[in-house]
Amino acid sequence: MISREALEKNQISLYVFVLLLAGAIGLFAPNIGTRLDFTLSFVIALLMYSMFSQIPFSSLNEAFATGRFLGALLTVNYIAVPMVVWLLTLFLPNHPPLLLGVYLVLLTPCIDYVIVFTALGGGNEKAMLISTPILFITQMLLLPFYLWIFIGHEAAEIVEVGPFLEAFLVLIVIPLVIAIIVQLLAKKSVIGHTIIQFSAWLPVPFMALTLFVVVASQIGKLSTSIDLIVKVIPVYMAFMLIMPFISKFIGKRFKLDLASGRALIFSGSTRNSLVVLPLALSLPDPIHTVVAAIIVTQTIVEIIGEIIYIRAVPYLLLREQ
Numbered sequence: 001m002i003s004r005e006a007l008e009k010n011q012i013s014l015y016v017f018v019l020l021l022a023g024a025i026g027l028f029a030p031n032i033g034t035r036l037d038f039t040l041s042f043v044i045a046l047l048m049y050s051m052f053s054q055i056p057f058s059s060l061n062e063a064f065a066t067g068r069f070l071g072a073l074l075t076v077n078y079i080a081v082p083m084v085v086w087l088l089t090l091f092l093p094n095h096p097p098l099l100l101g102v103y104l105v106l107l108t109p110c111i112d113y114v115i116v117f118t119a120l121g122g123g124n125e126k127a128m129l130i131s132t133p134i135l136f137i138t139q140m141l142l143l144p145f146y147l148w149i150f151i152g153h154e155a156a157e158i159v160e161v162g163p164f165l166e167a168f169l170v171l172i173v174i175p176l177v178i179a180i181i182v183q184l185l186a187k188k189s190v191i192g193h194t195i196i197q198f199s200a201w202l203p204v205p206f207m208a209l210t211l212f213v214v215v216a217s218q219i220g221k222l223s224t225s226i227d228l229i230v231k232v233i234p235v236y237m238a239f240m241l242i243m244p245f246i247s248k249f250i251g252k253r254f255k256l257d258l259a260s261g262r263a264l265i266f267s268g269s270t271r272n273s274l275v276v277l278p279l280a281l282s283l284p285d286p287i288h289t290v291v292a293a294i295i296v297t298q299t300i301v302e303i304i305g306e307i308i309y310i311r312a313v314p315y316l317l318l319r320e321q
Contacts, residue, residue: 004200004201007201007204007205008116008204011113011116011204011207011208012116012117012120012306012307012310014204014208015113015207015208015211015303016303016307018208018211018212018215019211019215019300019303021212022211022212022213022214022215022216022219023215023216023219025216026215026216026217026218026219026220027219027220030220032216033216033217033218033219033220034217034220036213036216036217037217039213040213040214040217040281041167041170041171041278041281043206043209043210043213044171044210044214044274044277044278045170045171045174045175046175046202046206046209047203047206047207047209047210047274048171048172048175048176048275049175049178049179049199049202050199050202050203050206050207051111051112051203052175052176052178052179052180053179053182053183053196053199053200053202054129054199054200054203055111055129055132055133055136055179056129056130056132056133066127066130066131068254068255068256068260069124069127069131069254069256069260069263069264070131070134071254072250072251072253072254072256072260072264073131073134073135073264073267074134074138075250075254076243076246076247076250076264076267076268077109077135077138077139077267077268078138078142080243080246080247080250080268081106081107081109081243081268082107082146084239084242084243084246085102085103085106085107085150085239086150088235088238088239089102089103089150089235091234091235092231092232092235093231095228096151097287097290097291097294098228098231098232098290098294099150099151100147100151100287100291101232101280101290101291101292101293101294101295102232102235102294102298103146103147103150103151104143104147104276104279104280104291104295105271105272105273105276105294105295105298106236106239106271106298107139107142107143107146107147108139108143108271108272108275108276109135109139109267109268109270109271109272110267110270110271110272110273111132111135111136111272111275112203112207112272112274112275113207113270113306114128114266114267114270115128115129115132117266117270117306117309117310118262118263118266118267120310121262121265121266121309121310121313121314122259122262122313122314123259123260123261123262123263123265123266123313124257124259124260124262124263125263127259127260127263128263128266128267131267135267139272140172143276166282167278167279167281167282168278168279168282171278172275172278179199182195182196182199183196207274210274211274211299214274214277214296214299215296215299215300218292218293218296219296221289221292221293222293222296222297224289224290224293225289225290225293225294228290228293228294229293229294229297232294232297232298233297233301236297236298236301236302237301237305239269240269240301240302240305240309243265243268243269244265244268244269244309244312244313244317245317246268247261247264247265247267247268247269248261248264248265248317248318250264250268251264251265258318258320261318262313262314262318265309265313265317265318266309266313269305269309270302270306271298271302273295273296273298273299273302274299276295277292277295277296280292280295
């Protein structure tokens with residue numbers, strides 16, 4: 001039987017295989033992909049629980065204790081990233097659904113597989129893990145503010161508050177509350193501890209399952225937005241090229257050690273596509289198809305970029321002295 005450590009170590013290969021398989025099914029057997037549509041919300045909710053169950057919410061005080069790293073993390077993700085995103089979107093057409101998709105995905109720092117990529121890239125994955133509750137809370141609070149700044153009243157015209165809040169409640173808040181309850185039970189009962197131990201196995205297979213369902217069900221729809229997708233791919237690539245250097249610069253200003261500096265690079269460059277996708281899918285037709293396509297495209301570009309990062313960051317960008 002495969003161990004959890006082996007599963008986590010080989011998850012990148014698993015994700016690449018799943019993406020290729022899902023893409024083939026979505027393109028060449030579109031009927032199967034379409035049938036997966038109705039499972040998407042359920043699968044994402046399960047993924048959210050599996051990820052939240054591994055976030056150490058009880059360690060918030062430890063996150064604040066790592067003051068320099070946390071300060072650098074917040075500076076990169078909520079000052080540097082919005083500035084870079086705003087500049088990059090100047091090269092995009094003034095098309096509100098397209099801009100909404102780009103802003104949703106690029107303004108939200110990753111809280112899940114960034115930890116794995118950080119570890120593979122020689123970064124401080126423990127500091128990254130401890131900081132995830134702060135990142136999650138802050139991005140949910142700041143995202144509406146940034147959307148209002150960058151899109152303004154146009155965002156209000158696109159986003160229907162009711163379905164948006166419903167998606168946020170069902171796919172984020174409820175899994176989050178369940179995960180916190182399970183963590184509290186794990187401290188007081190054997191059953192709770194058993195559940196949390198079992199939950200530790202779930203992120204990798206559920207991430208793979210979610211990637212499969214998302215890509216298989218949505219890739220066939222990309223053709224309807226291909227003119228927009230062609231425009232956003234260079235923006236996503238530019239973001240992944242620019243942010244490591246900005247993160248490295250900020251890390252030096254905060255005098256981070258080598259491993260923490262690498263973790264900062266991964267955090268600044270890795271986005272939260274699978275968390276914001278449910279919010280995109282809650283948008284009215286046909287807007288949600290465009291926004292979801294923009295977000296799924298970022299996921300595909302990012303996975304490829306992360307595979308390059310895990311070699312480039314420790315061997316080229318931040319090497320051992």
